[in-house]
Amino acid sequence: MAERPIFGSGPLSRADAERIEATLLPNLDRHHLRLLAHCLRSFQVIAKPRQSGPLPDQRSLEQWLLEQPQLVDEPQFRDLLLNQFLAAAQQLEDLARQRDLSPLELNLEELIEASTTASKARIEAPHNHPLDCDHPIQESSPS
Numbered sequence: 001m002a003e004r005p006i007f008g009s010g011p012l013s014r015a016d017a018e019r020i021e022a023t024l025l026p027n028l029d030r031h032h033l034r035l036l037a038h039c040l041r042s043f044q045v046i047a048k049p050r051q052s053g054p055l056p057d058q059r060s061l062e063q064w065l066l067e068q069p070q071l072v073d074e075p076q077f078r079d080l081l082l083n084q085f086l087a088a089a090q091q092l093e094d095l096a097r098q099r100d101l102s103p104l105e106l107n108l109e110e111l112i113e114a115s116t117t118a119s120k121a122r123i124e125a126p127h128n129h130p131l132d133c134d135h136p137i138q139e140s141s142p143s
Helices: 014-021 027-048 058-065 075-098 108-124
Strands: none
Touching: 014 075, 014 108, 027 058, 027 075, 027 108, 058 075, 075 108
16 A cells, blocks of 8 residues: 555655654754655656656646646746745755766655755854954953
8 A cells, every 4th residue: 555645645755754854853954855855756756657867847847736736726836836846956956966866866865865964064064263253152351
């Protein structure tokens, strides 16, 4: 039996959502990961039966959005969603290029790994403050 999506007919399964929630990522990073995973799964649905190669182009995305019954009377939301899909597509294409994959070959584990790596890099990055800044951590000498 196929897993039912967590929210209505969305592309993320309950297992996908639980896997994302199980990461130790900060809330904002988990939210971004959910959005990217949602977009990737949507692109994979739109591209079926293809399982590799480029993501659907803008025209294919527009056509798919027009075919969604819940979006028929929502032209402004369709436009907003299209712009979000296009922004996510760029991020997914960049990640696929880094991984030497086609964008449609990406999977949730690769998105989680990339998000975890990026989050760790931000957290572990040295905080370079000039010596003469008024940063609250900097000790001031008595006058």
